[in-house]
Amino acid sequence: MTSKTKQVYVTGNTWGRALKRDWQLYLLLLLPIACVVIFQYMSYPGLRMAFMNYKPAKGYAGSAWVGFQNFEKIFRDADFIRSLKNTIFFNLADLIMSFPMPIILALMLNEITFKRFKKVAQTVLYLPHFLSWVIVAALALTMFKPQTGLVNILLMNTGVISNGIPFLSEKTHWAWTYLILNVWQTMGWNSIIYLAAITGISQELYEAATVDGAGRFGRMWHVTLPGIRPTIVTLLIMTLGRMMGSNFERLVAFDNVLVRDYSYQLSLYIYEKGLGSLNFSRATAVGLFQSLIGLGLVLLADFVAKRLGEDGLL
Numbered sequence: 414m415t416s417k418t419k420q421v422y423v424t425g426n427t428w429g430r431a432l433k434r435d436w437q438l439y440l441l442l443l444l445p446i447a448c449v450v451i452f453q454y455m456s457y458p459g460l461r462m463a464f465m466n467y468k469p470a471k472g473y474a475g476s477a478w479v480g481f482q483n484f485e486k487i488f489r490d491a492d493f494i495r496s497l498k499n500t501i502f503f504n505l506a507d508l509i510m511s512f513p514m515p516i517i518l519a520l521m522l523n524e525i526t527f528k529r530f531k532k533v534a535q536t537v538l539y540l541p542h543f544l545s546w547v548i549v550a551a552l553a554l555t556m557f558k559p560q561t562g563l564v565n566i567l568l569m570n571t572g573v574i575s576n577g578i579p580f581l582s583e584k585t586h587w588a589w590t591y592l593i594l595n596v597w598q599t600m601g602w603n604s605i606i607y608l609a610a611i612t613g614i615s616q617e618l619y620e621a622a623t624v625d626g627a628g629r630f631g632r633m634w635h636v637t638l639p640g641i642r643p644t645i646v647t648l649l650i651m652t653l654g655r656m657m658g659s660n661f662e663r664l665v666a667f668d669n670v671l672v673r674d675y676s677y678q679l680s681l682y683i684y685e686k687g688l689g690s691l692n693f694s695r696a697t698a699v700g701l702f703q704s705l706i707g708l709g710l711v712l713l714a715d716f717v718a719k720r721l722g723e724d725g726l727l
Contacts, residue, residue: 463698469691483698493699496682499675504656506592512652514600516645519607520633538601549598550666557581557590587672595663606648607641614640646723654711657703679703 432439463484466477487493518538525531541549556563559577568574580590614637622632661680668676679699687696718724 460697460701462694463701465694467694467697469693479694483694484702487695487698487702490686492677492686493682495674496677496679500657500659500678503588503592503675503678504659506588507595508652508656510592511596511599512649514596515603516607516641518600519604519611519641520637522604522608523611523637524629524633535601538604540601541598542602544598546598546660546663546666549594553590553594553667554581581667582669582671584672584675587667588675591667591675603648607644610641610644611637643724646718650711650714650718653714654707656710657706 461473462476464478464480465473466479466482467473468476522531522535525534557565557578557580559565559579559582562577562580564580565574565577569577578586580586618636618640619632622636627635657679659678659680661684664676664678664681668681683696683699686692687699
């Protein structure tokens with residue numbers, strides 16, 4: 414028996430033992446796998462709508478094939494260019510502001526030794542994740558009103574400002590409020606992954622760093638951060654893959670006429686110019702464009718990560 418045949422035989426036995434031992438777990442996996450296949454892969458044939466003048470009444474067979482005309486139309490559309498610029502700008506701003514905060518928060522929570530306070534802090538910080546953007550926007554609209562909002566009243570009563578700040582009705586203030594609320598809503602939940610990665614770091618490394626004279630910040634910089642670096646790289650690559658996306662619920666909740674120059678992003682463009690106008694071909698073309706750019710960013714980031722010595726994602 415050759416080594417190759419032996420390897421296949423051993424692998425086959427390993428699979429058989431695994432199925433026999435954990436058949437319940439594999440059975441449970443069938444449902445999520447079926448959902449992924451049905452709602453992800455089976456929708457791929459519908460991408461041909463991006464290259465057709467699709468009419469629901471005529472179906473795929475009766476709709477005319479137009480090639481890249483839909484892409485040419487959207488790239489000549491001034492509203493698409495405006496929504497694309499806004500999407501890129503706010504996603505980059507979200508990346509700069511929101512991505513480091515869970516890491517910093519996880520480092521801070523990891524250093525807390527009083528367990529009861531740590532549990533309470535984690536619960537309070539995780540809670541915003543479970544609030545929909547509709548609820549967050551309703552709270553923000555109430556708290557940030559220029560004259561009667563709690564935030565402006567406190568600032569005016571303490572003498573910090575003399576007039577109310579239009580947090581959600583002036584473009585620049587709206588942009589900062591929009592970004593900061595995303596940090597508040599996401600940082601607690603995203604820190605869970607980094608806390609889980611920190612628990613996998615050997616305590617012997619911390620003890621060795623302490624013996625070498627490293628203080629608390631020294632241990633965080635030289636032990637904790639290098640220990641979670643693969644996790645940081647993986648999540649960064651995944652975040653870059655969503656660079657062309659935008660949260661429709663978040664944008665609709667904070668949208669108003671006064672800030673439309675900033676709030677008009679690709680998800681709103683797809684809804685208004687595509688689905689809302691029954692132009693399914695245009696909506697599919699924009700969605701395909703977003704997906705291809707996201708895939709390219711993921712591959713590029715993975716390539717750079719591997720060149721820098723990291724494992725990467727793929």
